[in-house]
Amino acid sequence: MAALEIRSLTKSFAGRPVLTGFDLDVRAGEFVAVLGANGSGKSTALRCVVGLETPDAGEIHTDGRPAMVFQRIHLVGRRTALDNVCAGALGRLPLHRSASPLLFPRELREEAMRCLDRVGLADRAGERAARLSGGQQQRVAIARALCQRPRVLLADEPVSALDPSAADQVITLLADLANEGLAVAAVLHQPQLARSADRIVGLLGGRVAVDGPPEIVSGSDVDALYLPERAAA
Numbered sequence: 001m002a003a004l005e006i007r008s009l010t011k012s013f014a015g016r017p018v019l020t021g022f023d024l025d026v027r028a029g030e031f032v033a034v035l036g037a038n039g040s041g042k043s044t045a046l047r048c049v050v051g052l053e054t055p056d057a058g059e060i061h062t063d064g065r066p067a068m069v070f071q072r073i074h075l076v077g078r079r080t081a082l083d084n085v086c087a088g089a090l091g092r093l094p095l096h097r098s099a100s101p102l103l104f105p106r107e108l109r110e111e112a113m114r115c116l117d118r119v120g121l122a123d124r125a126g127e128r129a130a131r132l133s134g135g136q137q138q139r140v141a142i143a144r145a146l147c148q149r150p151r152v153l154l155a156d157e158p159v160s161a162l163d164p165s166a167a168d169q170v171i172t173l174l175a176d177l178a179n180e181g182l183a184v185a186a187v188l189h190q191p192q193l194a195r196s197a198d199r200i201v202g203l204l205g206g207r208v209a210v211d212g213p214p215e216i217v218s219g220s221d222v223d224a225l226y227l228p229e230r231a232a233a
């Protein structure tokens with residue numbers, strides 16, 4: 001069984017269908033890039049997986065609770081990178097162990113430090129998040145997600161606000177995390193970056209129109225996802 005399985009997902013907003021039978025499998029160790037025109041339902045699909053939207057119909061299975069990162073990074077700017085990463089564990093800590101961020105237990109701080117190290121930012125642990133670059137902040141957000149100990153990591157346009165070099169670093173990190181065993185699904189708006197993934201999935205008309213490894217998915221397959229008349233269909 002895949003770590004993430006989505007079957008026949010449907011979702012409408014105010015009677016307007018957005019997802020019309022969306023299917024997706026992501027296995028442990030696999031990095032899937034999800035492409036599609038604006039409004040094609042990519043975010044809605046991921047948001048259904050983490051419970052931020054309720055599907056109208058369909059089935060979603062995930063190994064454990066998935067973690068998600070977003071284009072807007074939402075760190076607490078005046079707290080350190082390390083505190084922000086510790087916050088990823090709040091959902092699984094007993095209340096009395098996390099009532100105050102000042103009291104994050106030592107073992108959690110050590111784990112958060114390992115997560116920061118994993119994203120290449122151990123040396124910035126004590127820096128206020130607001131002082132980090134956009135790319136560094138997104139990597140802190142990924143470390144915070146890792147601190148949730150997920151087996152499935154979702155990323156909704158994680159590099160859309162980043163410069164090309166920072167975007168490359170984040171994509172390489174996501175690919176490495178998948179190589180280490182995470183199931184990773186990332187919505188991207190940059191088809192060329194999607195070519196670093198193990199598989200490219202393209203949404204059109206609320207369902208999967210393209211699904212294959214980058215060697216198989218052609219440039220014209222990808223271009224067709226963005227043709228205005230087809231994307232609006």
Ligand SMILES: Nc1ncnc2c1ncn2[C@@H]1O[C@H](COP(=O)(O)OP(=O)(O)OP(=O)(O)O)[C@@H](O)[C@H]1O
Nearest residue numbers: 013014018036037038039040041042043044045187
């Ligand atoms: N909560 C909501 N209420 C009403 N309409 C919504 C809601 N969320 C999304 N939509 C609409 O559903 C459609 C799909 O949105 P979604 O954000 O999933 O698309 P997307 O493929 O991620 O687009 P983008 O690339 O622009 O981020 C859009 O037309 C959007 O306006």
